Amino acid sequence: xxxxxxxxxxxxxxxxxxxxxxxxxxxxxxxxxxxxxxTTSLSxxxxxxxxxxxxxxxxxxxxxxxxxxxxxxxxxxxxxLAWALVRYxxxxxxxxxxxxxxxFALPTAVAGIALTALYAKNGWxxxxxxxxxxxxxxxxxxxxxALVFIGLPFVVRTVQPILEDLDTELEEAATSLGxxxxxxxxxxILPILLPALLTGFALAFARAVGxxxxxxxxxxxIPMVSEITPLMIITKLEQYDYAGATAIATxxxxxxxxxxxxxxGLQAWTSKRTGRDR
Amino acid sequence: xxxxxxxxxxxxxxxxxxxxxxxxxxxxxxxxxxxxSLTFFVVFLLMPLIAVFVEAFRKxxxxxxxxxxxxxxxxxxxxxxxxxxxSVPLNLVFGVCAAWxxxxxxxxxxxxxxxxxxxxxxxxxxxxxxxxxxxxxxxxWFGSWLSDKDIRIIFAVPGIVLATVFVTFPFIARELIPxxxxxxxxxxxxxxxxxxxxxxxxxxxxxxxxxxxxxYGVILCNARxxxxxxxxxxxxGHIRGxxxxxxxxxxxxxxxxxxxxxxxxxxxxxxxxLVTLVIKTWVENRAAQSHKDSTRDDAS
Numbered sequence: 279x280x281x282x283x284x285x286x287x288x289x290x291x292x293x294x295x296x297x298x299x300x301x302x303x304x305x306x307x308x309x310x311x312x313x314x315x316x317t318t319s320l321s322x323x324x325x326x327x328x329x330x331x332x333x334x335x336x337x338x339x340x341x342x343x344x345x346x347x348x349x350x351x352x353x354x355x356x357x358x359l360a361w362a363l364v365r366y367x368x369x370x371x372x373x374x375x376x377x378x379x380x381x382f383a384l385p386t387a388v389a390g391i392a393l394t395a396l397y398a399k400n401g402w403x404x405x406x407x408x409x410x411x412x413x414x415x416x417x418x419x420x421x422x423x424a425l426v427f428i429g430l431p432f433v434v435r436t437v438q439p440i441l442e443d444l445d446t447e448l449e450e451a452a453t454s455l456g457x458x459x460x461x462x463x464x465x466x467i468l469p470i471l472l473p474a475l476l477t478g479f480a481l482a483f484a485r486a487v488g489x490x491x492x493x494x495x496x497x498x499x500i501p502m503v504s505e506i507t508p509l510m511i512i513t514k515l516e517q518y519d520y521a522g523a524t525a526i527a528t529x530x531x532x533x534x535x536x537x538x539x540x541x542x543g544l545q546a547w548t549s550k551r552t553g554r555d556r
Numbered sequence: 557x558x559x560x561x562x563x564x565x566x567x568x569x570x571x572x573x574x575x576x577x578x579x580x581x582x583x584x585x586x587x588x589x590x591x592x593s594l595t596f597f598v599v600f601l602l603m604p605l606i607a608v609f610v611e612a613f614r615k616x617x618x619x620x621x622x623x624x625x626x627x628x629x630x631x632x633x634x635x636x637x638x639x640x641x642x643s644v645p646l647n648l649v650f651g652v653c654a655a656w657x658x659x660x661x662x663x664x665x666x667x668x669x670x671x672x673x674x675x676x677x678x679x680x681x682x683x684x685x686x687x688x689x690x691x692x693x694x695x696x697w698f699g700s701w702l703s704d705k706d707i708r709i710i711f712a713v714p715g716i717v718l719a720t721v722f723v724t725f726p727f728i729a730r731e732l733i734p735x736x737x738x739x740x741x742x743x744x745x746x747x748x749x750x751x752x753x754x755x756x757x758x759x760x761x762x763x764x765x766x767x768x769x770x771x772y773g774v775i776l777c778n779a780r781x782x783x784x785x786x787x788x789x790x791x792x793g794h795i796r797g798x799x800x801x802x803x804x805x806x807x808x809x810x811x812x813x814x815x816x817x818x819x820x821x822x823x824x825x826x827x828x829x830l831v832t833l834v835i836k837t838w839v840e841n842r843a844a845q846s847h848k849d850s851t852r853d854d855a856s
Contacts, residue, residue: 385783488680
């Protein structure tokens, strides 16, 4: 590494980087590589058979489909909530702002049983939906509710700082040039927010795809109907089918890694667009 | 992927936008946005939180207390605390080391290293548990070696700690890296040139600058460590009184239809979440305050 051979004033480079790499390898890299090595115990045909079994494919459709819908719902309502928090004063605002992070702080199992209690037939919300013929708990719709819950802060917290940094001059210029409020939003504000909004969408989606704790209580977990991919992995593990569980895990991991790269790219775009660090 | 949890200094901007005609909406639109977004907030965030406490007290105080002092609940609380007490300091040391190396020095592959540190955030908790089963489980790589030595990791406490360390791995590093990068290295270099030793420099120069970010990372790391469910569930084996953490205890009670007891245990975790949010808000306010003070100092 000739390029980095400059004189360093500060001490501790070798020891901190050494420890960082050792700890990273020990806790994350080596264990994760075990997943990929384990799949080599299956032939490609066996692997393909496991990851494309109808019951497994049904879980991908459910997990990915509902995660996309949840992330889309969060993008719309998360943007509105961030807008309200940044632009309006209202009583209880500080409380609302602090509680937006609740899904980060509340253990997923707690969220899961609380949502189930709310949306069950006799629950606070479920009792009004049931006469309308809408069943949420123990149906795919219940999974969607849980995924919306856990994904909301991702959108609010990525959009909020960008909204706060927005210069009022831009909107004043647009208005003085004759733009309506909606035109100003659509053509001036939204393009600035777009990278952050997409980042929030991707973060919410990535979190939703892997989510387990808050979903399993409300899902009903019926094969082919309301079974998510992480549960499929657990089911295989409980049957001591380690190779099968691992095969499905690799499919999820590859999707996660792809998302991670996309999110990194989006965050770089956000900082380029707005001059913020992240 | 901690992007969204990153520490940000909250200052109320509303008056800046509400004071000018060009940056505010008509009252109708404003009330519509407020109404819809706050309804969404109440239905999706506030009501689940309230439901936890209402369900917990549905059968009265006595049932509530009984559910919390029974031996299995107490042992679950102890194990939850143990997992946090081990994983938070480990990840704190890691976070500080990683941030020091990344923020204070230039080296090739730095961006890639930051991406790798983020990895555990993008891995499903279930897979986080699975990897340790593959390594240390009965059929795992080290399985037969461990059983010869009579060491249990999976379905035992070490597995729970390992899984917790894995899922909370990036929290503190992710807060400190951008913070220390933004602060540069001039102050530390000055201290070293004036004769301070490495640890002195860190303790007296770096630490005061990063203390709020550090605390922020520690609180979030701790909340996740105590609340982790999926990863821990895979490696725990759900042995009552031995390998049950509090979130797993909630699940077992719930699946046995002991709803009041399940929600009582859940309410302890919900209180923990609320305390986390209170400390987090306090840290943000203190950081905003010291940020304001330091910019005032710079100006004078």
